[in-house]
Every structure is written in structure tokens, then in C-alpha cells.
Amino acid sequence: MSSNNQVSISSIITELIGHLGQLPGIGPKTAERLAFHIIKAPESKIIELSKSLEKSKQMLTFCKICFIVTENDPCSICTNEYRDKSVLCIVHDSIDAYAIENTNSYTGTYHILNGSISPINGIGPQELTISNLIERINKSTPKEIIIATNPTIEGDATSTYIINQITNNEIKISRLAIGIPIGGDLDYTDNKTLTQAFNSRQSIR
């Protein structure tokens, strides 16, 4: 068939599909569906979304104390007088702190590493906010540090590195429990998690 027969329906739609398809977890088909949904959606809704996207880029920054993504520096957690400043929870990313906040059960503060140690990806400790963390610990001497890095090889390496950097033996260091998730199925739990759940079993009586 001659290429003259085939013309792009609309360069604006093709461009929109292209931009949407670059977002994580959005495949080409989903990008197409999203684009045609957006085309049909009320203009006000899409302008709101677009403004919200621009605002998030222009107004968000990092808290100079804990490095969380925030519009106020220092952030609303670090400046909140009701939060327990003597407990410090260390996470990879702001999204992890967000997940913990959503549980409504943690009242301490955070330290965001902005990634994990991963030699294969060229990320060493100096790429993360570990030196700031150590400085912060030496200055404020928290009572407890909760390491909440992901239970992966990289998360474990990061955790080990941080623990070695904390020289003050007075500080309690804990790590989130690893085990079977609620609603999980023993049969479908991977061997490592099951082994860990066995080893960390809690005595009942």
C-alpha cells in the first residue's frame, strides 16, 4: 500500500499518547485509552489536572531536615510540635513516608534517603542523604531509629551501611518486621519470607 493512503489522524493526539506513554506503568494501549478519555473529559477537569502537574513541579521542594518532598521547608512533619522528634524512621523515598503516614499509626519523624545503595546502578552512599542523617543523629541524638528500607538486596545493603555509621551505642535501632502479609497465603509466600517469618515468630504464651 502506498504511504500516501495512510495519514496520522491527529498529531496532537499522537503527541498526547506519546507523553502519557512515558509515565511509569502506562503501556501504549493504556496511554491511548487515557488520551481519548482526556479528549472527552470536561475541559475544566483537564485544565485542573494540567495546573496540578505544573504546580507540583514548581512549588514542591525538599525539606532541609528530613529531605521529604514538601511545599514548606522545613516540612509540616519536622515543624509539628506533636510529632515525636526522638524517633526517626529511615525510608528510601518520600512515597514510603507517605505510605507510613497513611497508616495513621506513626507519630515520629522521618529521614528520606532519596534512593538505595546500588553499586550495579552506580549509586554509592554519597549519592544518598546518609551523611546528613549521621550529622542529624549526632546533633539531636534520637532515642530510637527505625530502619524501614525495602527488604531487598539493595535495601539490606543500605540498612547495613547505615547501622555501621551509627557509632552511638545508646541509640536503639530497630527494623520493620518481615513476615507473611495480612490476608496472605502461606502456600504462596516465597521461601525467604517464610523462613524469616519462622525465625521471627512471636511467642504467644
Next chain:
Amino acid sequence: MSSNNQVSISSIITELIGHLGQLPGIGPKTAERLAFHIIKAPESKIIELSKSLEKSKQMLTFCKICFIVTENDPCSICTNEYRDKSVLCIVHDSIDAYAIENTNSYTGTYHILNGSISPINGIGPQELTISNLIERINKSTPKEIIIATNPTIEGDATSTYIINQITNNEIKISRLAIGIPIGGDLDYTDNKTLTQAFNSRQSIR
């Protein structure tokens, strides 16, 4: 716990997650991941996406001939001299025409219905572009009309309604073949499709 302990990390992030979560097929968790991806992405990329969203709302319109979403009215298909104006493919939405265009195997024109007849949702024939279609057919008398509505109850009702409206018996009317998709599994094919595939079997020799 006192509500004073818990503060929203950032109203801008919460707002962005809310807007993203309103898109079809984007659940709360995906919206959260997308939002934090956007926060980390280069500003230029997000500004491009945002501009592309606004442009799609401000510059797209409907072709007055075929009702496809387009930035040029009449659209680039209706005005393309290489497209076969004597063949008319009827589809529910612009996204369907887009899917057919992606096959690179159709050189005729389209008519977009902008939905399907669905009494349960209060959509009758007058809500669609059927009267425009009939007018168009009466004016240009195409050689063939390909009905490519979805093989669903609503698609079938729409198809039947349209066929009844076409009074010119000289016009060939066809419908897309229903059968087992390529790569499909007989065992996993639903009964109706399998029955249809049997009834529409093609003779080989």
C-alpha cells in the same frame, strides 16, 4: 491518637494524586506512584505533558463530515484524495478508528457514531450521529458500508438500527468477522464466540 499528630505531608501532592486517580483505570495506588514519579521527573517533561493536555482540550474538535476527533475540520482522512470515499466504516468512537488506522490495512473513510444505543443508559439513536450518517449515505451513495460496532448487545442493537435505516438496497453492507482472535486458545474462547466462529467458518478447498 490525637488528630494533631497527623498532618497531611503536602496538599499539592494530595491534590495531584486526587486528579490522577480520576483518570480511567488509575486506582489510588497507581495514582500515588504516578504522582511521585511526576515529582521526580525533569520539569521540562512534565511541562510538556501539561501543555499537551491543555492543547488537546483547546485545539481538538470534531470533523463535520465523519465526526472523528481532529485538529483540522474536515479531518485529514476526509480530505485525503487517496482515501476511498466509496467505502464507509462505521465505528462507535474515534479510538476505534484510531485502532483500525494502526492496522495500516484500511484505505476507506469513517463515520464515528459517538457512542452506542443503550436504553438502560438513556442513549437513543438521536444522541448519536446516525441522522448525519443517513444524510451522508443518501448524498454520496457509497459502494460499501462496513459496520464495525463492538460485538456487544449495545453494538448489535446499534448495528441493527443503522441497517434498518439504510433504504438503498444497492449499497453493500458488511460487518467485521467474529471469531477466535489470533493467538487465542479454543479452550479459553467463550461459547458465543466459538459458536459464531463455527457458523462463520471459511471454506479452504
